[in-house]
Amino acid sequence: MTATTALPSQRRPLRIDWALLAILLTGLALRAAFISLPRMARWDEASYLTIAHSLLAGRGYSEIFGAPDVHQPPMVSLLGAAGLALRLPLTQAAAIPSHLVLGSLVVLPLYALGQAVYDRRTGLLAALLGALYPALAVSPLYWGTLTEPPYVLFILTGIFAAYRCAQGLNGAAAPWGWAALMGAAFGAGYLTRPESVLFLAIMLGYLGLIWLFGGP
DSSP, rough: OOOOOOOOOOOOOOOHHHHHHHHHHHHHHHHHHHHHHHOOOOTTTHHHHHHHHHHTSSSSSBBBBBBBBSSSSHHHHHHHHHHHHTTTTTTTTIOOOOOIIIIHHTTHHHHHHHHHOOOOHHHHHHHHHHOHHHHHHTTTTTTSSHHHHHHHHHHHHHHHHHHHHHEEEEEEEEOOOHHHHHHHHHHHHHHOOOOOOHHHHHHHHHHHHHHHOOOO
């Protein structure tokens, strides 16, 4: 008689959440449809693209007359530089990496937050709203900055990481990985829009209360 035992090193097969994937692709298709329409790069977006062109030309982080720019945060300029390096049209050089790619990914932290705080159905509904809500799916293309899609993605990721970090403070698992993700997300948010510092301060205060007084 022989006996078989499961090897502890065997891993579970990767499971794909088809509903979440469908929502992600829907949001991606909607954003792609609006990016393909005629539009202008104006206001702050034009400044970011000017800085991006200056970076690629080797003139540094400058916008006007070669002087270093000390006002515009760098995230969208770097995304625009990546788009220009890929030879995307000027009106899409920043829009595709910022709005199409990063803007579509906002459904992931929305789903994660909804599922963690409530349940999977709530997570999917939050993700669906993030994919289709006009203020997220369409309006950033015409507000003139393109900072909103990456900013929302980084802030929601930081909030989710802070929530998981708080759970770690109440449990046996060390929360340092979630704390590092929270810092990285809010740091990326700061490179997009400086008001990310406010969210970081609020989440640090929240974690401080959890650490001092415990509780869910």
